[in-house]
Amino acid sequence: MSLIWIIIAVLIFPGLLFTGVVGLLMSWVDRKVTARVQWRVGPPLFQPFYDFVKLLGKETILPKEGNPFVFLLAPVAGVAAVTVASLILWIPILDWKALAPLGFSGDIILVIYLLTIPSLCVILGGASSGNPLSSLGSSREMKLVLAYELPFILAIVVPIIQSGGQLRLDSLVAFQEANGAVALKLSGVLALIAAIPCIQAKLTLVPFDIPEAETEIIAGPYTDYSGPPFALFKLMRAMLLFVAPMTLVIFFCGAMNFDGIMNSVLSVLKYVGLLVLITVIRNTNPRLRIDQAMKFFWTIPLLLALGGVILALIGL
Amino acid sequence: MKLTLKALAKSPWVYHLSTGSCNNCDIEVLDALTPRFDIERFGCVLVGSARHADVLLVCGSMNRKTIPRVLEIYGQCAKPCLVVAVGGCACSRGMFKDSYNVGDPLDSYLPVHAYVPGCPPKPEAIILGVVKAAEVLKKLGKDKPADPPEVE
Ligand code: SF4
Numbered sequence: 101m102s103l104i105w106i107i108i109a110v111l112i113f114p115g116l117l118f119t120g121v122v123g124l125l126m127s128w129v130d131r132k133v134t135a136r137v138q139w140r141v142g143p144p145l146f147q148p149f150y151d152f153v154k155l156l157g158k159e160t161i162l163p164k165e166g167n168p169f170v171f172l173l174a175p176v177a178g179v180a181a182v183t184v185a186s187l188i189l190w191i192p193i194l195d196w197k198a199l200a201p202l203g204f205s206g207d208i209i210l211v212i213y214l215l216t217i218p219s220l221c222v223i224l225g226g227a228s229s230g231n232p233l234s235s236l237g238s239s240r241e242m243k244l245v246l247a248y249e250l251p252f253i254l255a256i257v258v259p260i261i262q263s264g265g266q267l268r269l270d271s272l273v274a275f276q277e278a279n280g281a282v283a284l285k286l287s288g289v290l291a292l293i294a295a296i297p298c299i300q301a302k303l304t305l306v307p308f309d310i311p312e313a314e315t316e317i318i319a320g321p322y323t324d325y326s327g328p329p330f331a332l333f334k335l336m337r338a339m340l341l342f343v344a345p346m347t348l349v350i351f352f353c354g355a356m357n358f359d360g361i362m363n364s365v366l367s368v369l370k371y372v373g374l375l376v377l378i379t380v381i382r383n384t385n386p387r388l389r390i391d392q393a394m395k396f397f398w399t400i401p402l403l404l405a406l407g408g409v410i411l412a413l414i415g416l
Numbered sequence: 417m418k419l420t421l422k423a424l425a426k427s428p429w430v431y432h433l434s435t436g437s438c439n440n441c442d443i444e445v446l447d448a449l450t451p452r453f454d455i456e457r458f459g460c461v462l463v464g465s466a467r468h469a470d471v472l473l474v475c476g477s478m479n480r481k482t483i484p485r486v487l488e489i490y491g492q493c494a495k496p497c498l499v500v501a502v503g504g505c506a507c508s509r510g511m512f513k514d515s516y517n518v519g520d521p522l523d524s525y526l527p528v529h530a531y532v533p534g535c536p537p538k539p540e541a542i543i544l545g546v547v548k549a550a551e552v553l554k555k556l557g558k559d560k561p562a563d564p565p566e567v568e
Contacts (some may be wrong), residue, residue, distance in 0.1 A: 131456070140454040147459050150426040154470070157420020159494040161467060319462040326467040326494035 102201075109199055114190035116183045123338035124148040126375060129335060133379040148338060155331035163324050165230030174225030175325075175332035181217035182339040188214070189346060192270035193356050203270045208260065211269070212253060215302065215344065218336055219245050222311070225333070226321025237320025240390050241311035244301055248308075249399035252298035254405035258282065258291035259351045261412040281354030287411035292352045294404035299344045300378055301393070303337070307385040308393055332350040345374040424470055424496065425550040427459035431469030431493070435477025435486050435522075438538040441503035446556055448539035458547055461562035466492040471546055475525075477512040480519050490526055498549045499528045502542055511535075513567045529553070 109115055127148045128372065135142025162168045188207055191199050219241060226238035257281040263275035282288035301308035312320030322333060349356060349370050356367035388396065434442050448455060449462050463469055466489050478486055490497070501522050504510035512518050522528060529552045532545035 135454070135456060138451045140451045141457050143456045143459060144456070147427065147456075150423045150459055153420055153423035154427050156417065157424065158470075158496070161492075161494055314464040319468065322468075323465045324467055332470065 102303035103197065103214040106202070107211050107287040110183065110187055114194065115187045116179075119183060119186040119339045120335055123335070123340070123342040124152060126342045127338040129372070129375060130379050134374055134383055137380065137383045148334075152331050152334060155326075155334060156328050158327040158330075160327035160329060163229045163231065163322070166324070167228040167230075169402075170224055170228035171324075172329055174221040174228065175329045175336060178218045178225075178336040179332050179339065181214045181221070182336055182343055185211055185214035186339065186343045186346075187332075188269065189343065189350055192273040193350070193358070200270075203268060205361040206267045207269050208256070208267045208272070211347065212256060215340075215347065216245065216249065218340055219270070219302065221336070222321045222333070225325070225329075226311075226323075229321075229324035231324045233317045233319075234321050234323045236317050237311045237323070240317075241304070241321060243390050243394060244304070244308060244310060247394040248298040250399075251294050251397055251401035251405045252302075254402065254409055255295040255298065256351055258287050258405070258408045258412045261409065262288065269350070273350065276354045277357070281352065283352040283354075285412075286350055286416045289402045290408035290411065292348065293353065294401040294408065295348055296374075296377070297401055300381060301347060301397070303340055303378070305378065305382040307381075307388045308385060310390045310393060313387055341375070345378065346371060348374060388410055421496070421553055425554050427461075428471045428546055428550045429461050429468055429497065430455075430471045430473050430546060431463055431466055433472050433474050433486065433489060435474055435476040435478040435482045435506070437503065437505055437513045441505070443473035443534040443544060445475060445502060445540055447484045448542045450539075451512075453539050455465060455543055455546070458543070458550075460543075460546060467494055469493045469497060471498045471500055471549060473500050473502050473542070473546070474506045474522055476517050477509040477515075478520075478522060479515075479517045481517075483519050483525065486522075487525060496553070498530075498553060499526050500530045500532060500542075500545045500549050501528050502532045502545065503537055504533055507531045507533055 111117065125148070128143065128145055131147065132142040163171065188202070188211055191203050223238045223241050223245075226234040226241070259272060262282050262285065263272050266272065276282060283292045297308070304311055312322065317323070322330060325333060346356075349367075353370050353374075356370070357363040358367060428486065432442070432445050447453070472490065472493065490499070491544045500520075505512060506522050507523050509518055530545040530549035532541050534541055537545075
């Protein structure tokens with residue numbers, strides 16, 4: 101019985117189908133806001149769905165020099181990782197009886213790992229295609245992961261300290277419901293400011309779209325992808341666009357809450373506000389070089405996150 | 417008509433392929449990509465990799481050096497892939513018809529789905545060409561554009 105519920109949860113409701121559809125819609129929001137910033141009309145509502153379906157019908161070309169096994173498996177693993185991350189993040193929000201036992205001590209760490217897997221899949225996929233531009237993109241992505249992972253994890257330590265050192269998502273959510281959002285305290289604000297550029301880099305959006313800088317290395321790790329594997333990568337990116345800002349909302353902005361209309365509207369507003377902030381950052385900044393990005397992450401966000409951790413330990 | 421082809425008509429990603437034009441057609445293609453013309457309304461995006469291309473925007477009269485490269489890039493595109501000839505040169509070799517280095521016109525090598533005349537064509541005309549090429553796909557329905565012939 102509970103196994104069936106888990107399968108439904110993974111494939112349909114908080115899992116694959118739901119995250120995929122919402123993620124594609126959110127990538128439309130991203131594109132539409134971009135278009136409005138540039139004083140354009142922008143794409144129609146279902147544009148990301150057209151793109152996805154179109155890519156499913158295109159030819160898949162396997163690289164001659166590459167490793168077809170890793171090449172084809174990388175996007176599947178990426179989508180699977182984001183699906184599970186989304187599922188785990190939704191468990192404390194939904195608070196369903198059938199899913200509640202899935203929360204365990206340490207699921208925060210699991211979420212951090214699962215959110216890193218898409219980047220690893222992009223690295224693997226790019227490196228396995230045997231294309232010099234792809235491997236260049238992969239190596240840049242790898243450096244980017246090294247750069248942003250440390251400040252990101254330090255920033256996430258702040259809500260953990262504030263909620264009393266528990267590594268459980270549901271106790272974190274319960275703590276914020278009782279005591280107000282983490283970002284209402286000074287340490288939470290610092291950590292949130294440190295985490296936003298990390299999310300930007302996780303999503304490889306401008307100013308950190310260095311791995312796929314189209315003016316230098318064509319499309320980076322995706323250069324040799326076509327057809328359904330590329331569609332899966334697109335889907336993974338879209339799902340990550342939904343899941344990554346949602347992670348920040350859950351960790352810093354008092355989670356989400358869907359009982360009552362006021363609460364639901366507030367939750368959606370929190371998420372969409374963060375998404376629009378990310379999009380505006382993306383549209384008002386030039387692309388950095390990889391060394392500048394590393395220098396940036398290892399100074400400002402790292403110091404902010406460290407300051408946040410110290411303040412949280414003092415109790416501010 | 418297949419769903420995927422219908423979706424292709426709604427999201428033709430364009431790839432800019434200059435085969436040795438006088439550069440004016442290329443400038444007009446870049447103009448068509450600016451916010452003023454906003455090709456994203458039709459779902460068009462400029463892609464950098466031929467693997468992602470749905471529409472090849474070919475400019476210029478192909479010369480003997482670029483013909484094999486054009487065919488190679490067409491071979492690298494994931495099919496179905498449409499070809500739009502942009503400018504008088506790509507349509508019919510234009511004023512370079514009798515030039516010493518110019519070979520056969522584009523449509524004797526590749527299946528061309530839309531011709532955009534003009535020297536250079538306006539950005540509006542280029543966008544119309546892409547949209548019309550996508551409509552050709554709707555009419556053709558099932559069949560995929562043919563593979564290019566081998567080059568010697
Ligand atoms: S059609 Fe005219 S503008 Fe275009 S490449 Fe030929 S000569 Fe240049």
